[in-house]
Amino acid sequence: MAATSAAVRDSSRQLDTGEKPVLDVIGGRGRLSRESLRELWIFREVLWAFAVRQVKVKYKQAAVGVGWAVLQPVVSAALFALFLGRFAGVASEGVPYLLFVLAGMVPWMYFSSAGGSAMESLITDQALLRKVYFPREVLPLAAVVAGLVDLVPGLLTLLVAAGLYGIAPSVAWLALPLPILILILAAAALGLGLSGLNVYYRDVRYALPFVLQLGLIVSPVVYSLSAIPEQWRTTYAILNPLAAAIDGVRQIVTHRAWPDMEITFGALAWSSFLLLLAYALFKRLERGFSDRV
Numbered sequence: 459m460a461a462t463s464a465a466v467r468d469s470s471r472q473l474d475t476g477e478k479p480v481l482d483v484i485g486g487r488g489r490l491s492r493e494s495l496r497e498l499w500i501f502r503e504v505l506w507a508f509a510v511r512q513v514k515v516k517y518k519q520a521a522v523g524v525g526w527a528v529l530q531p532v533v534s535a536a537l538f539a540l541f542l543g544r545f546a547g548v549a550s551e552g553v554p555y556l557l558f559v560l561a562g563m564v565p566w567m568y569f570s571s572a573g574g575s576a577m578e579s580l581i582t583d584q585a586l587l588r589k590v591y592f593p594r595e596v597l598p599l600a601a602v603v604a605g606l607v608d609l610v611p612g613l614l615t616l617l618v619a620a621g622l623y624g625i626a627p628s629v630a631w632l633a634l635p636l637p638i639l640i641l642i643l644a645a646a647a648l649g650l651g652l653s654g655l656n657v658y659y660r661d662v663r664y665a666l667p668f669v670l671q672l673g674l675i676v677s678p679v680v681y682s683l684s685a686i687p688e689q690w691r692t693t694y695a696i697l698n699p700l701a702a703a704i705d706g707v708r709q710i711v712t713h714r715a716w717p718d719m720e721i722t723f724g725a726l727a728w729s730s731f732l733l734l735l736a737y738a739l740f741k742r743l744e745r746g747f748s749d750r751v
Contacts, residue, residue: 692721
């Protein structure tokens with residue numbers, strides 16, 4: 459029987475024949491429900507275990523280790539600063555372009571890495587889907603959680619760089635969890651939705667890198683949010699949660715100012731809605747995971 463989400467009924471009872479207790483896993487109706495959320499909470503320690511395992515596997519036998527979480531955004535920011543900031547003269551809101559683009563690359567690196575890992579998670583651990591029962595959404599969500607190990611040193615590097623440029627800490631830095639939460643919700647929505655589709659259509663794994671390249675262009679990673687026409691700016695930043703998260707990090711760290719609350723809370727609400735849609739799609743697709751992988 460395919461082990462999908464749904465109710466897990468323990469029919470542990472000793473039979474007269476002396477057989478061992480049996481655990482029946484009953485397939486659900488293939489939709490998001492209160493029971494599926496409750497089950498996810500029950501398996502929270504499994505989610506954490508998968509996240510820890512993914513971090514260990516990722517950096518196993520890596521000489522630099524977590525240092526890659528610092529090198530990648532710093533090197534990328536340096537190249538963009540040279541070619542776009544120095545040669546092309548792209549505006550940077552009055553702050554050094556290297557710091558400006560670093561504030562965009564750190565959130566973007568987390569989103570693209572966590573979303574990509576989450577998309578591949580079901581295929582990577584396909585053997586477990588046939589042998590062990592646990593809520594299948596644990597795998598992509600664990601990838602999103604594991605990505606935070608890269609995000610934290612990246613953010614610390616950004617704060618240190620801001621200090622080197624003479625930007626002192628501000629009380630506005632207390633608002634930094636808001637854009638980070640937007641990033642987590644957006645990465646979870648992307649990972650959940652695409653991981654389910656990737657089981658049925660392997661084209662997804664080839665399309666995602668191209669989509670992420672487009673996302674780097676349409677999100678204000680290397681240019682300012684103010685480049686978007688004012689009449690469309692708020693709508694654009696809400697519908698593209700990455701834009702709200704990146705601009706929020708820039709406002710907080712480089713300008714020592716509070717982020718635009720209309721954009722921030724609008725993006726939080728929209729990314730939460732996208733996560734619910736992605737979760738519902740995942741639950742609808744998961745009944746066939748064991749047969750498709």
